[in-house]
Amino acid sequence: MEEPVDVADEELEELEEELEEESEETEETEEELDSETPEPDEEDEELEELEEEEEEFLKAKEKASRREREELEEDIVEERFYTIPLRKAWIVPRKKRAPKAARIVKIFVLKHMKVRTEAEGEEEPERLVIDNEVNEKLWSRGIEKPPRKIKVRVVKDKEGVVTVLLAEGD
Numbered sequence: 001m002e003e004p005v006d007v008a009d010e011e012l013e014e015l016e017e018e019l020e021e022e023s024e025e026t027e028e029t030e031e032e033l034d035s036e037t038p039e040p041d042e043e044d045e046e047l048e049e050l051e052e053e054e055e056e057f058l059k060a061k062e063k064a065s066r067r068e069r070e071e072l073e074e075d076i077v078e079e080r081f082y083t084i085p086l087r088k089a090w091i092v093p094r095k096k097r098a099p100k101a102a103r104i105v106k107i108f109v110l111k112h113m114k115v116r117t118e119a120e121g122e123e124e125p126e127r128l129v130i131d132n133e134v135n136e137k138l139w140s141r142g143i144e145k146p147p148r149k150i151k152v153r154v155v156k157d158k159e160g161v162v163t164v165l166l167a168e169g170d
Helices: 005-035 042-076 095-112 132-138
Strands: 074-083 128-130 149-157 160-167
Touching: 074 095, 095 128, 095 132, 095 149, 095 160, 132 149, 132 160
Parallel strands: 128 160
Antiparallel strands: 074 149, 149 160
C-alpha cells in the first residue's frame, strides 16, 4: 500500500517560501524608505522656518491694520455710536431676516448721518460702507436668527465716505 501524500505539507512549504521572499522585499523597501526620509534635524529646521514666516506674516498684517486705523482716525470728521434696533427684521419670513437686518442698518445710518445719495451740482455723492465685521455679526447665527439689536460706530471722513464699524465692546 502506498503512503498517503499530505497535500497540506506541500502547500505549507510553498507558503513559507513565498513569505521568505516577501520579507526580503520588505527589508529592501524599508532600507530605501529610511534613506529617503529626512533626518529629524531637517524637519525641525523646516518647521522653524515655517513658524518664523507665519510670525512675520502676522506682524505685517498687524502693522497694516494699525496703519489703516491711524489713517482712518486722521481723516475722521464725525464719529457717532449707535445701538440699532433690528426687531423689525423678525417680522419678515424666516429665510429673509438677515438680509432685512442689513437693509435696516443701511437705512438707519443713511437717515441718522444725513448721507446725501444724489449729487448736488458738481459734488460727488457720499458713499456708505458697511464693514465686513458688521455683516458677519448680522449673519453670525444664520439667516433665520439675526441679533435683536447691534451696537455700531459710524465714522464720516473728509471725502464724505460714511463707514459703519462694529463697536469695540460688541
